[in-house]
Amino acid sequence: xxxxxxxIERNSLAAKVEKEVEVKAQKCYQCxxxxxxxPVAEDMDFPPSMVLRMLQTELPANDEKILKxxxxxxxxxxxxxxxxxxxxxxxxxxMDFLRQKSRSEGKENPKAKNIIAFHKSFLKSIxxxxxxxxxxxxxxxxxxxxxxxxxxxxxxKMLSRGKLxxxxxxxxxxxxxxxxxxxxxx
Amino acid sequence: MKIGIYPGCSLExxxxxxxxxxxxxAKAFDIEPVQxxxxxxxxxxxxxxxxxxxxxxxxxxxxxLAEKHxxxxxxxxxxxxxxxxxxxxxxxQKHPELKNRICEVLEMDYKGNSKIINVIEWxxxxxxxxxxxxxxxxxxxxxxxxxxxxxxxxxxxxNYDRVEDPQTMDIVMNKIGATSIDFAYKTECCGAGLSISRxxxxxxxxxxxxxxxxxxxxxxxxxxxxxxxxxxxMRRADINKYWDKDFKIPVIFVTQAIGLAIGLxxxxxxxxxxxxxxxxx
Numbered sequence: 001x002x003x004x005x006x007x008i009e010r011n012s013l014a015a016k017v018e019k020e021v022e023v024k025a026q027k028c029y030q031c032x033x034x035x036x037x038x039p040v041a042e043d044m045d046f047p048p049s050m051v052l053r054m055l056q057t058e059l060p061a062n063d064e065k066i067l068k069x070x071x072x073x074x075x076x077x078x079x080x081x082x083x084x085x086x087x088x089x090x091x092x093x094x095m096d097f098l099r100q101k102s103r104s105e106g107k108e109n110p111k112a113k114n115i116i117a118f119h120k121s122f123l124k125s126i127x128x129x130x131x132x133x134x135x136x137x138x139x140x141x142x143x144x145x146x147x148x149x150x151x152x153x154x155x156x157k158m159l160s161r162g163k164l165x166x167x168x169x170x171x172x173x174x175x176x177x178x179x180x181x182x183x184x185x186x
Numbered sequence: 187m188k189i190g191i192y193p194g195c196s197l198e199x200x201x202x203x204x205x206x207x208x209x210x211x212a213k214a215f216d217i218e219p220v221q222x223x224x225x226x227x228x229x230x231x232x233x234x235x236x237x238x239x240x241x242x243x244x245x246x247x248x249x250x251l252a253e254k255h256x257x258x259x260x261x262x263x264x265x266x267x268x269x270x271x272x273x274x275x276x277x278x279q280k281h282p283e284l285k286n287r288i289c290e291v292l293e294m295d296y297k298g299n300s301k302i303i304n305v306i307e308w309x310x311x312x313x314x315x316x317x318x319x320x321x322x323x324x325x326x327x328x329x330x331x332x333x334x335x336x337x338x339x340x341x342x343x344x345n346y347d348r349v350e351d352p353q354t355m356d357i358v359m360n361k362i363g364a365t366s367i368d369f370a371y372k373t374e375c376c377g378a379g380l381s382i383s384r385x386x387x388x389x390x391x392x393x394x395x396x397x398x399x400x401x402x403x404x405x406x407x408x409x410x411x412x413x414x415x416x417x418x419x420m421r422r423a424d425i426n427k428y429w430d431k432d433f434k435i436p437v438i439f440v441t442q443a444i445g446l447a448i449g450l451x452x453x454x455x456x457x458x459x460x461x462x463x464x465x466x467x
């Protein structure tokens with residue numbers, strides 16, 4: 001090994017995670033507590049401890065698998081993994097970063113289509129009115145997910161209980177919100 | 187007395203019962219909650235999943251508006267909003283360069299000095315001291331206090347008591363005459379924002395919470411988060427179908443239980459808006 005090895009710029013996903021969200025995947029010693037406590041681990045293709053292990057290898061093929069995984073989209077950021085991690089690895093922040101990276105590189109897992117569609121509809125609603133317009137969100141999500149029949153019974157029940165507004169509640173300074181969206185969009 | 191309040195979007199919509207009970211309770215204790223003028227959505231799960239800068243800028247606008255209007259203490263009844271506001275305040279305090287960037291995005295000043303309090307802290311500080319004299323009808327039921335995720339985690343930021351077995355809600359409920367039972371799912375996740383996009387997962391996770399509470403003989407599950415409430419109450423038909431069970435246990439906001447104890451009617455606290463029948467009065 002040459003003396004310059006220590007100064008090699010790492011180009012792995014783990015290095016990016018470390019730089020962007022200050023999370024060191026290498027600290028993980030695979031105790032598995034995060035996966036044991038994760039409420040959605042059994043539905044994931046790779047449980048959180050496995051994602052960390054794959055990051056540690058710093059192999060491009062594993063980086064690719066992570067960004068294309070279903071796991072990163074199933075994570076509900078309930079923060080249980082972080083609260084139990086003996087090394088205090090901030091897995092939820094890491095998952096946020098991995099999702100954004102997956103999206104910016106167009107690598108979203110097809111099975112996560114509806115989850116992503118829901119998030120997008122949610123943000124669209126805020127962008128338009130400044131607040132969440134629940135009925136608008138549901139209709140826009142249905143249009144995107146083409147899941148027209150789901151929750152048909154829920155809407156009328158919510159309406160009869162005064163839990164759904166027909167029209168959006170708009171904030172006054174919507175221009176400010178639009179500006180915030182514009183300035184933070186990549 | 188006056189206190190700032192950030193209701194958040196769901197309290198204006200699907201969690202109107204929660205909103206109603208918070209305001210009724212405040213009225214009964216001579217507290218006047220003042221809404222942060224022209225508040226916006228905190229961005230919730232969607233923003234921090236898709237765009238970090240946006241997920242900080244939206245809550246920062248809310249906090250900057252509170253500062254501008256001199257509201258230095260803000261009650262945030264929604265646990266999810268509470269978490270977003272607290273995490274933003276923490277992040278911006280920790281990273282001055284990020285704070286500058288967010289101020290630039292907002293074109294507003296932001297100091298980050300507001301005291302953000304959740305509903306349990308609010309009850310503890312303003313309701314408990316005068317509670318004893320006001321309780322007319324002790325809430326004589328066995329309850330499973332469900333804290334969920336965002337009220338207690340991340341614990342380093344929120345500084346909640348006992349990470350896996352929090353006590354504050356149990357203590358509040360015991361003070362109005364309830365018996366808080368031991369309950370294994372206190373801080374387990376209900377499935378959160380997957381309610382619409384992955385109803386199956388929410389049905390599975392919420393069903394486990396409900397089953398444990400019923401199994402241990404609770405008369406009600408007590409919550410302090412509109413998302414937990416909507417998953418456990420509004421999604422009950424899906425949950426029962428998924429588990430092939432007929433879970434009947436009602437899900438009650440902590441403010442509704444206190445409201446009943448001080449003599450408010452079930453309608454005043456919003457029980458008529460629930461999906462699962464509440465036979466408690």
